[in-house]
Amino acid sequence: MRGRVRCAVFPVAGLGTRFLPATKTVPKEMLPVVDRPLIQYAVDEAIDAGCDTLVFVTNRYKHAVADYFDKAYELEQKLERAGKSELLAMIRDVLPRHVRAVFVTQAEALGLGHAVLCARPVVGEQPFAVLLPDDLIWNRGKGATRQLVELAERESASVIAVQDVPIEQTRSYGIVATRGGGTSSEIGAIVEKPKPEDAPSTLAVVGRYVLSPRIFELLAHTRPGAGGEIQLTDGIAALLAEDRVLAHRFEGRRFDCGSRIGLIEATLRYALEDPGLREAAKALMREALAEG
Numbered sequence: 273m274r275g276r277v278r279c280a281v282f283p284v285a286g287l288g289t290r291f292l293p294a295t296k297t298v299p300k301e302m303l304p305v306v307d308r309p310l311i312q313y314a315v316d317e318a319i320d321a322g323c324d325t326l327v328f329v330t331n332r333y334k335h336a337v338a339d340y341f342d343k344a345y346e347l348e349q350k351l352e353r354a355g356k357s358e359l360l361a362m363i364r365d366v367l368p369r370h371v372r373a374v375f376v377t378q379a380e381a382l383g384l385g386h387a388v389l390c391a392r393p394v395v396g397e398q399p400f401a402v403l404l405p406d407d408l409i410w411n412r413g414k415g416a417t418r419q420l421v422e423l424a425e426r427e428s429a430s431v432i433a434v435q436d437v438p439i440e441q442t443r444s445y446g447i448v449a450t451r452g453g454g455t456s457s458e459i460g461a462i463v464e465k466p467k468p469e470d471a472p473s474t475l476a477v478v479g480r481y482v483l484s485p486r487i488f489e490l491l492a493h494t495r496p497g498a499g500g501e502i503q504l505t506d507g508i509a510a511l512l513a514e515d516r517v518l519a520h521r522f523e524g525r526r527f528d529c530g531s532r533i534g535l536i537e538a539t540l541r542y543a544l545e546d547p548g549l550r551e552a553a554k555a556l557m558r559e560a561l562a563e564g
């Protein structure tokens with residue numbers, strides 16, 4: 273696998289049923305953590321990793337995601353007239369000028385593997401990143417995607433982010449078996465959502481991938497797997513037979529914002545990291561616990 277990683281793919285066509293009724297009209301990727309929607313955190317992470325083409329795989333109900341990255345003429349005019357330059361800069365910086373956003377529709381919800389395959393006409397023959405915005409990853413140092421991209425470019429290999437999970441949680445994740453331990457190691461096998469008794473390890477795939485474009489051809493021939501969906505995990509399993517794929521235990525803390533408690537945890541943690549909110553948030557939390 274050769275070439276620089278410039279494209280990042282964001283599969284955002286899911287239904288977000290865990291957050292109904294909010295997600296009846298608001299896509300789950302637009303749910304905020306403090307003051308920014310989840311998708312913005314993932315986008316910033318991809319841009320920080322050097323990506324300049326962002327491919328959003330959406331469905332026809334997700335106009336809000338496209339609207340968010342579009343220019344907001346009226347709002348910009350109002351802020352400009354009111355002299356609110358900081359706010360103006362904030363909404364203009366949603367995407368830096370050198371970055372382009374491309375929207376691709378996934379007409380049918382056929383699975384994550386199929387969603388990634390929908391990005392093929394934009395990505396072409398280059399290695400690319402995939403970010404699942406539900407997985408919010410916080411790190412003081414390099415972002416998770418940058419960690420993966422650097423390793424992928426250095427090793428000329430596909431790389432997947434992993435972390436250890438409790439054995440009873442294997443059925444919520446793709447699980448990998450690696451050859452050898454350490455921070456980065458070669459994947460020998462990958463299975464989508466195995467029962468604990470069938471899991472090859474407790475090393476779970478987190479929503480960050482850097483993949484060889486070869487995956488597209490493999491996904492095009494992947495049959496529906498777990499849950500009757502075309503799974504990215506099964507495409508990666510096919511890739512393993514031909515190519516090196518590394519698992520990387522990334523540095524950072526991951527919040528599972530696909531679950532309600534994960535979104536709450538992320539909100540609390542990000543509030544504590546925000547200098548303007550820290551003290552007030554702490555006081556609130558103490559008070560809430562005391563009343564508990």
Ligand code: G1P
Nearest residue numbers: 384407444445446477478479505
């Ligand atoms: C997807 C992948 C799974 C991965 C997970 C990470 O599952 O299919 O392999 O471990 O994301 O968040 P989902 O959570 O979309 O069901």
